Amino acid sequence: MPRMLLASVLLLVVSFGVMHAAAAPLEPADTRREVSGDWHFLDDPNGELTIRDAALAWRTGRFEARDGSINRGYTDSASWVAFELAPVPADAPRQYLLIEPVYLDRVDLYIAPVVDGSPPDGQAFQAYRYGDARPLDERLLPQTRIVHPLTQDLDRTRQVFIRVETRSTHTVDVALVTEAALQGALQWSVLLHGGFVAIALALALINVLLAIRLRQGPLAIYGAYLLALAIGYAGIEGIGNLVFPHSIHRLNDWFVSIGTGGSFALVAWLVMALFDTSRRHRWAHYYLIIVALAGLGALVTTGGPLYSQSAELLFAVSLPLVFVAMYLAWASYRAGEPAGRIFLLAFCVSTVGATAPFLRILGILPSNPFTLHALQVSSFFHMILMTMGLSERVLDAEERAKRALQGAEQRAVSLAGKMTQRLEASNEALTQTLERERQLRLDQQRFIESLSHDYRTPLAVLNTNLDIIRSEGGVGSGRLAVMGQAIRRLRSLFDDALRSRRFGWVPDDENRRVDVGEMLELMVDEFRVLHPECPLSLETSKASIEALGNDRLLRVVLFNLLDNARKYRVRAPDDRGIEVCCHMSDHSVSIAIRNAVEKKSDAPADALMAPFVRGGSEGDESGTGMGLFLVRSAVEQMNGRIWLVDGDPSVFEVLIELSGGAPIK
Template sequence: MISLSKSIRWLFCLLLTLAAAFPAPAISAAAAEPLALGSSEFYYLAGHMEVLKDPSRSMDFKKALEAYGRGEFLPLPGTLNAGYGRNAYWIHFTLKRGVAFPEKSMLSLSPSYTNSVKVYVQRQGRSPLLPSSFSPVLLGSDVPVAERPVLNPNFVIPLDLQADEPVEVFVRVYSKGSISLTGQVATYGSLRNSTYYSIMIQFGYLGIAAVLCVMNLIFFFAIRDRLLLYLVLYVFTVLVNNLAVSGMSTLLFPNHAHLISDYMVYMGIGAQVLVFSEFSYHLFHDFAGLWLLRYIRFMSVVGVLTIISVSLGFYASVVPFALIGIIILITMLLLTSKKLLVSMPQSGIFITVAFGISMLGYFFQIFRLIGIIPLEPGWEINMVEPATLVHMVLISIALSERFRITERQLADASRLSEKRAVEIAEDMTGELRENKERLEVALAAEHLSAERQNQFLTMLSHEYRTPLAIIQGNLDILAINSENGGEEESQELQKMRRAVARLVDVMDVSLMQNRMLDLQVVGTSTIICADEFIRQQVDAVRWMWPERSFTLHSELVEESVFGEAPLLNTALFNILDNAQKYSPCDTAIEIRTWADGDFVMISVSNGIAGISIGDSESLFDKYRRGACSHDTSGAGVGLWLVRKIIEEHGGTVKMNSAAHGRISVGLAIPVERGETPYCQKK
């Protein structure tokens, strides 16, 4: 791996070498030769121009003419290429037409992104020492296209030259960006052909760039890879910038070119730096070192500052650093791309070549913009155009190759995953088959156990009823003896009768397993006086738990219900049992009854000790107990059995929160509308 410090030292040496190879042109003291126009169709101005620097940018044409008379203009060996600065420049050259050159010709000046170009052409037969002898023509990218003499990507002025009579021409040049000027004098036919040729080249370049932009945009929407989006944005910024730099914006947007030219040229460079940096960051994220990634982020910030500087007026101070910074970045990426050749040999070669060509193109163009490389005739082409075109094509091929490799890897991974899934499915099928066999054995054992349990419960029920019958018979004898002796049945004897009746109900409901599991078994239903049935159950729990406080508030009168008494007794008893079991010992259990339309309503409320209201609905599930029921007895079938019994009788059960930290269970049992001779009005 090449360290960042070594790479910077190598780049610095390279910059010094290029600076030595292309030194700034020396200005001689001899006057520039007039441009003699002969039999050729065009003649370059290079080598025939003289220059005068205007640091104040306030020198008018009269003062420039006086300075020319004093010999202050110095000849240029080539063309004006002053780089970025805040100076204005006056250019002078002399045209002398021979008889072989047409009288009507064109003066073409470039580059077309120069902001201000004021041309002063001497009129025929006038003194070259008087300002009034010159015809002024205002040109530049800030001048509306409609005010230009000729619609052309470059700045073109018609000339009317007399044979063997010299014509003096002065040009004032100023630009917010790079200040340079070159040009030629050409015949109408030659300028027309060169313009057509330039337009075809530019639109061909723009067409290829647009196709690449649309193609990668489609790929981005299909694949959603941010690299493709950044590549699209980079191509778009280069395309927009080139429209203005090449002068094509004057042909495409003649009414608005002077308004948007600065933004397209200068902001376009900042946007290219920004997007190129972001594209490079995501492309080399897995290969570049920490300091290179930080430098790329720094260049993104420089790109943003370059964009902002256009509006704030310090673009000329910022853009040289941005251009030098992008050269360093491209060089560093070119060195880092060696890692791509190892990890991605197929696509890495395209990326390496792409950044190598981009580096050459940017080197040439940037050194020309800052004035190291002179703007020689025939080399006016923007070298960034072919470099970025090749760069975009190669990067698109590299990304396509990378996606193809990724797709193949995904396909291999998919096949491997499918194979693994089949193996897992086969293993699971074998396990399911084994589990099925175990389940069948367990079900057979469960059926056998259930059958034995039913037999045991039947036997237990039979054996349990025998002592109950004996107790019940002896209680009847005691009751008869009490009546014969004229005494009322004692309270203890009444309690015993109730206890025996309760045990019989328990036997009928709880011990018969088939009744618990299947409530559809037909039982014996009768008309039951609701108030009496409720009071009996309240008295029973008061007797069973004398330490607890049970209060009954009944508004029932003659309402009756129809159902199986043992089941309804069990349902209400389970509700009262849960109320005393899961409430604090020092709190009262309240029972309220009333008639509500076609239903007898029973509400049992108690304080909350072992039941959370959040568990209310799930507590009616079979074998489900509350979170705080670990220290109480039960199997989790009480409330489930209550709901089954009440729903079997056409009613509903619901648990709700009550006031003052209490919880209530409400039962709704349909009222029997037939004859009710068993209920007497209280």
């Protein structure tokens, strides 16, 4: 009994401490409040904790208090942060949670109200998914930043959990902002970061054009570096969300990798080309090769399990890069080389601007406005100075080119001779390749013609024997008619394939008016003959129902849907079988096919209509999972719509809508 009493007291103390964790209210006069001063942190080394585990850890006091942002450098672990939001007065402006930085791969947000002062359990939380590795459509507000509107349970204290998992630098900041502050921050972000990207792209284009015009390698390398810098910055700051809103979650990791690994490899290559390190500074040359290889390693491991280690190695190896480049620029300036002074000034600016972000990425310095934006400010001045320095080198190169014009002409003649020899050899190889291709086409044509002859012969025999059976009356005439029609259709398909091979003819898939009512009656009659054991009812609004479609495609759609309904229907004494309804409205024709099933699949409609996907009630029925996929493709080709009707879980219903002459609403 004393032990139970002691345990109860300890649990009460822990619960009291959890229930009274610091809330993060936003005062009426404030427009922004940093949450990082009022939160708690929990490490998830294996990334396996669920919201239930996190809620239990919160109630048992396993979270540790943190003051300031989370900055873990590169890590494979996941992080959980927890805090409370105080009730919001009714007249308070609308509030949002702003989660930064935007390049975090996966951010899971969980919010639940605190009831009677007790922390909620895992089942009470509402989950929201964010992060640049997830589609932008999943966000409540598809902005360039990670923004979550706070609209529920504003009159109560709310418990908030945030789970972060990323392959990039593991830095987390959360702020509570008003709508006015959010709009200002978003506009300023787009203006500042979008302007930086635009300037980098413009300078990249200028340098590339100059490189093409003047045939200067360093200009091309620097143009490629600026392009990689702009692409990476667009991914890091969410600018890509504005350009590729539907595919940015697949591209953003590559954008960031191009901006990190690609830019480091290119800048190392640029320094080697600028200062001729292979002849003058061998030690620096070998170091720059290592940096370039590390940058390429980070680029090729994008999205893989080794990316974090590759990126962390890249940043560790590249930390002395700005100092090495500054030393080489100083040596170039001392040697009196063209633009040596400008290069020295440019790399001095880069040294100041790059040191702080490097130390922030490695987790040595905290995340603040200086460490977040020093690289961008220094990069802006660095781009201008480097463009000026490269222009000076171009002018000097033009002067030397004038003095070496005669030698260049001789080399051009020699090069033209070599290129002519290679071109003649290439033409000979091309002629041989074309001759081999012509022979292969002849062999292919002979094979198809032989196959058509061998295939048509047994079809003709089958057709003849069916005529004999029909005359003797051994088999029902209805079934024979269907069999004959199927054989004629098979023969027609093969003739189409043969014409396609010989004359380049393709099947006619253009949409035109089709009598849907008549086609339904014919296919229902054929179905009843082939499957007399399966009840089938047809209901139409009138005798003639016309729609814009394709006869061949519509037959494919109806055959697959009727066959699926037959295979997966419930077989019971009171089974109504398959019900087919066709109605015509002002501008469209609707076809519904429904049947009873034991249990409708839990998979979403889009998944069921994907290729090679079968429903959960197929039992022992054979199939490839292509039926609904072919149906959807055919309906879309006829400019129609198809969907699965929600409702009774024991009924599977497919609804098709085709245009009746005017656009479908």
